Amino acid sequence: MLWQSDYVLIKRILSLILLALSAAAAGSAADKPSFVVGWSVYVGWNPWYYMAKSGILKKWADKYNVSIKVQRFDYAPSLDAFVAKNLDACAMTNMEALDMPAAAGIDTTAIITGDYSNGNDALLARNNLTLPQLPGRKVLLVQKTVSEYLYERAMTLNGLESQTKRVKLVNTSDSDIATAFISDASQDAVVTWKPMVSQIAKTKGVKMLFNSSQIPGEIVDLMVVRTEVLNRPDGSGQRFAKALAGAWYETTKLMSGKGPETDKVLREIAAGSEDSLESYKEQLSTTNLFFTAQSAAAFTASGDFKQKMNLVRQFCFAHGLLGSSTKSVDDVAIKYPDGSVQGKPDRVRLRYECAYMQMAQMGKL
Amino acid sequence: MTLFRVDTQINRPTAWILSWFLFVAGISLYFYTSQKRHLENPEDKVVPGLTQLGQGISDAFLKSDADDQSATGDGFFHSMLWTDTVASGKRFLWAMLLLIPAVVLGLHMGMFPVVGQFFLRFILFFDKIIALSVLPVLFIAFGIDELAKIMLIVIGVTPTIILDCFNLTKSVPQEQIVKGFTLGAKDFGVTYRIVLKQILPRVLNSIRLNLKAVMLFLFAGEMIASQDGLAFRIALLRRHMGMNVIIPYVLWVALLLFLVDLTMRVANRRLHPWFREA
Numbered sequence: 001m002l003w004q005s006d007y008v009l010i011k012r013i014l015s016l017i018l019l020a021l022s023a024a025a026a027g028s029a030a031d032k033p034s035f036v037v038g039w040s041v042y043v044g045w046n047p048w049y050y051m052a053k054s055g056i057l058k059k060w061a062d063k064y065n066v067s068i069k070v071q072r073f074d075y076a077p078s079l080d081a082f083v084a085k086n087l088d089a090c091a092m093t094n095m096e097a098l099d100m101p102a103a104a105g106i107d108t109t110a111i112i113t114g115d116y117s118n119g120n121d122a123l124l125a126r127n128n129l130t131l132p133q134l135p136g137r138k139v140l141l142v143q144k145t146v147s148e149y150l151y152e153r154a155m156t157l158n159g160l161e162s163q164t165k166r167v168k169l170v171n172t173s174d175s176d177i178a179t180a181f182i183s184d185a186s187q188d189a190v191v192t193w194k195p196m197v198s199q200i201a202k203t204k205g206v207k208m209l210f211n212s213s214q215i216p217g218e219i220v221d222l223m224v225v226r227t228e229v230l231n232r233p234d235g236s237g238q239r240f241a242k243a244l245a246g247a248w249y250e251t252t253k254l255m256s257g258k259g260p261e262t263d264k265v266l267r268e269i270a271a272g273s274e275d276s277l278e279s280y281k282e283q284l285s286t287t288n289l290f291f292t293a294q295s296a297a298a299f300t301a302s303g304d305f306k307q308k309m310n311l312v313r314q315f316c317f318a319h320g321l322l323g324s325s326t327k328s329v330d331d332v333a334i335k336y337p338d339g340s341v342q343g344k345p346d347r348v349r350l351r352y353e354c355a356y357m358q359m360a361q362m363g364k365l
Numbered sequence: 366m367t368l369f370r371v372d373t374q375i376n377r378p379t380a381w382i383l384s385w386f387l388f389v390a391g392i393s394l395y396f397y398t399s400q401k402r403h404l405e406n407p408e409d410k411v412v413p414g415l416t417q418l419g420q421g422i423s424d425a426f427l428k429s430d431a432d433d434q435s436a437t438g439d440g441f442f443h444s445m446l447w448t449d450t451v452a453s454g455k456r457f458l459w460a461m462l463l464l465i466p467a468v469v470l471g472l473h474m475g476m477f478p479v480v481g482q483f484f485l486r487f488i489l490f491f492d493k494i495i496a497l498s499v500l501p502v503l504f505i506a507f508g509i510d511e512l513a514k515i516m517l518i519v520i521g522v523t524p525t526i527i528l529d530c531f532n533l534t535k536s537v538p539q540e541q542i543v544k545g546f547t548l549g550a551k552d553f554g555v556t557y558r559i560v561l562k563q564i565l566p567r568v569l570n571s572i573r574l575n576l577k578a579v580m581l582f583l584f585a586g587e588m589i590a591s592q593d594g595l596a597f598r599i600a601l602l603r604r605h606m607g608m609n610v611i612i613p614y615v616l617w618v619a620l621l622l623f624l625v626d627l628t629m630r631v632a633n634r635r636l637h638p639w640f641r642e643a
Contacts, residue, residue, distance in 0.1 A: 170591065172509075179500065
């Protein structure tokens with residue numbers, strides 16, 4: 001026993017010496033704070049894959065003296081991992097940011113407003129059916145997600161709000177929804193997102209009845225960070241956020257051009273989901289990607305966005321997505337860049353932050 | 366030390382403590398974790414505490430599904446737990462009914478060489494197909510409604526049952542069959558009144574052991590596409606971390622499975638008092 005504890009002591013001293021040596025040799029590389037970012041396959045999130053692969057992210061991480069690991073997930077597990085605090089930052093939509101981490105008491109800050117769906121989500125039907133004919137029929141969709149939100153908005157905007165509940169929703173797993181709808185010709189309608197929408201739209205006799213370009217700015221894709229990570233007393237969380245923003249806008253700049261150089265970048269981004277350049281470009285055409293930090297910050301800070309977010313939170317509450325113990329929609333409050341709060345000020349759980357986008361805009365990163 | 370002695374005698378209290386220990390340990394560990402997580406984040410939903418669970422249980426057992434227009438009124442028989450149980454139960458019973466032809470087929474394959482030759486090779490092959498990997502084929506053949514869910518179970522479980530019945534039939538001593546014939550029985554008499562009678566308790570056991578596979582396929586089917594059912598609810602609740610309802614649901618399914626298993630075991634013992642195995 002004595003020998004063993006001596007051994008441990010010697011080892012500790014040795015490692016301390018080593019640490020001091022390496023710190024002297026290479027700055028303080030050894031105690032670099034490390035962070036993990038989760039993303040899942042989606043046109044607006046694939047750039048994270050490219051950033052990590054191309055070294056852009058590493059460059060920015062080095063600049064801010066942090067180390068950042070990027071990990072690909074399926075969407076739902078990425079949310080679970082974020083709620084379980086296994087991820088420091090994660091790509092998700094405005095709706096899930098509210099009903100997953102925020103509703104579970106995890107204070108969450110959205111630092112990058114990446115894009116909004118401008119046709120990526122769609123309601124499609126067979127046999128020349130129209131929206132007023134849907135009541136009494138079945139619609140395949142992933143329930144309690146943006147798909148159901150899109151469906152309700154489609155009904156409401158077409159004056160069919162009272163009929164909304166007369167449609168029978170069939171909860172269908174997103175990995176099977178395309179084959180299920182395409183191969184079973186007796187199914188009338190489906191709501192889903194791209195790339196499944198593109199696949200379904202090619203089927204004979206299927207028409208698109210409604211898509212997210214008719215509700216612009218309501219389905220928004222974000223990069224969110226846990227607020228407690230962002231506010232770490234040593235400032236590493238903020239350095240992490242700055243590195244993410246810097247890398248993001250360097251990448252979107254590469255994506256925004258035209259010509260073979262841009263195509264090369266886009267092809268590599270598409271490879272993140274084993275997609276082709278053509279298919280990725282097609283998806284990008286129905287995505288309102290904020291290529292510049294300025295446009296993203298302006299959108300996030302606008303009064304219009306607050307109203308849209310209000311629709312989303314009312315939907316979440318009406319469908320019990322904020323949890324059965326949440327008695328009021330105001331119990332999961334949202335704070336906006338101008339300091340205003342939607343809901344109870346002492347229960348802010350989701351924060352929209354423009355600071356990092358603005359720094360990128362002004363070239364201060 | 367009597368821990369590893371084959372002939373250890375255990376008295377009643379010790380037996381009681383031994384058999385309940387892991388339950389108590391599991392429950393304690395759960396609530397310890399829950400409390401720790403709630404100290405960190407009072408709104409934690411991942412490991413719900415006692416009050417959250419109570420809320421979840423009362424929601425599940427007493428409230429109807431908020432999205433379902435047809436379900437009105439309160440009380441257990443309008444609750445989402447009950448309507449989901451009925452929906453899943455129907456599918457389960459249909460699948461069980463469709464196992465009867467499987468038993469008959471296995472028996473015939475074992476008894477009649479022509480039938481055996483015709484089916485055996487194909488079913489041996491079919492048994493190895495993972496039903497879940499050919500979903501598009503199933504969607505085309507059976508749609509995605511009730512029929513598809515029942516067929517998924519049938520395709521997943523029947524080959525095993527057929528092959529098991531075939532083997533059980535083959536294992537009946539040839540002497541008995543010969544004796545049946547010498548005593549004047551005809552082919553179907555021997556098949557149904559000598560062979561089937563003897564293998565039936567083992568067949569029931571085989572079905573009993575496959576209950577979990579039946580449930581697995583049922584849950585898979587309901588998670589792919591459905592409007593009601595126990596797995597449908599669990600899939601839906603996962604979307605917003607409704608663990609306080611999911612946990613009661615999971616325990617309820619476990620209880621139901623246990624009861625079905627117990628019923629089949631008791632029935633088997635009553636129907637075949639001469640059979641002493643398993």
